[in-house]
Structure formats: C-alpha cells, structure tokens
Amino acid sequence: xVQLAExxxxxxxxxxxxxxxxxxxxSSYCMGWFRQATGKEREGVARLDSGGSTSYAxxxxxxxxxxxxxxxxxxxxxxxxxxxxxxxxxxxxSASSFGHIWWQDxxxxxxxxxxxxxxxx
Numbered sequence: 785x786v787q788l789a790e791x792x793x794x795x796x797x798x799x800x801x802x803x804x805x806x807x808x809x810x811s812s813y814c815m816g817w818f819r820q821a822t823g824k825e826r827e828g829v830a831r832l833d834s835g836g837s838t839s840y841a842x843x844x845x846x847x848x849x850x851x852x853x854x855x856x857x858x859x860x861x862x863x864x865x866x867x868x869x870x871x872x873x874x875x876x877x878s879a880s881s882f883g884h885i886w887w888q889d890x891x892x893x894x895x896x897x898x899x900x901x902x903x904x905x
Contacts (some may be wrong), residue, residue, distance in 0.1 A: 804901075813833055816830060848862065
C-alpha cells in the first residue's frame with residue numbers, strides 16, 4: 785500500500801515561490817500533483833511517469849516543475865511566479881491499474897493529506 789505525505793505549503797505573495805515535497809513509501813508508474821480550490825473540483829497540475837516524462841496543466845506551464853529524488857523517495861513541485869489563482873489545497877498522488885481518477889494517461893488512486901498554498905496579491 786502506497787502512502788504519501790505532502791509538506792511545504794504556506795502563504796506567499798504573488799510572484800513568489802514555494803517548493804512542495806511529497807514523501808512516498810513506494811513509487812508507481814505515475815506520480816503527480818493535483819490541487820483543489822474552494823468551490824472547484826480537483827484538477828491535475830503536473831505528473832511524471834516511470835520513464836521520466838512530465839506533463840503539466842496549461843495554467844502552470846512555464847511556472848511549475850515536477851521532479852523526484854528516487855534515492856530519497858520524494859516527489860517535488862517547484863512553484864515559481866505564483867498567482868492568486870494558484871491558491872488551493874495541493875495533493876500528491878500515485879497511480880495504479882485500478883485508479884478512478886484519470887489524467888494524462890494515468891489512473892490515480894492514492895492521495896496524500898494535502899498541503900495548503902495561499903497566494904495573496
């Protein structure tokens with residue numbers, strides 16, 4: 785059973801940066817980041833597959849970077865030039881063959897507890 789735990793959220797002014805971290809007990813063919821703003825449904829932000837290929841939501845391309853340190857069992861989301869519309873709860877996610885949330889050809893099934901990111905203008 786994969787377990788995930790996010791950290792690194794907080795409050796930042798527009799234009800600032802944050803780096804989120806996600807520790808995991810084991811990797812999968814897809815690892816990713818999702819977010820959910822108040823009153824909105826959860827949306828995919830970024831993901832990478834076991835071959836190292838990455839995908840990003842259009843809204844964050846050029847600003848966010850997903851990466852991992854396999855030796856440390858840690859997934860990262862570097863968030864630069866943050867905007868107020870980035871305010872959301874951010875979740876680390878892991879995929880499996882029977883996941884029910886589809887995004888970028890991955891089926892996500894397991895989620896961390898979430899870490900809040902708040903961007904003020």
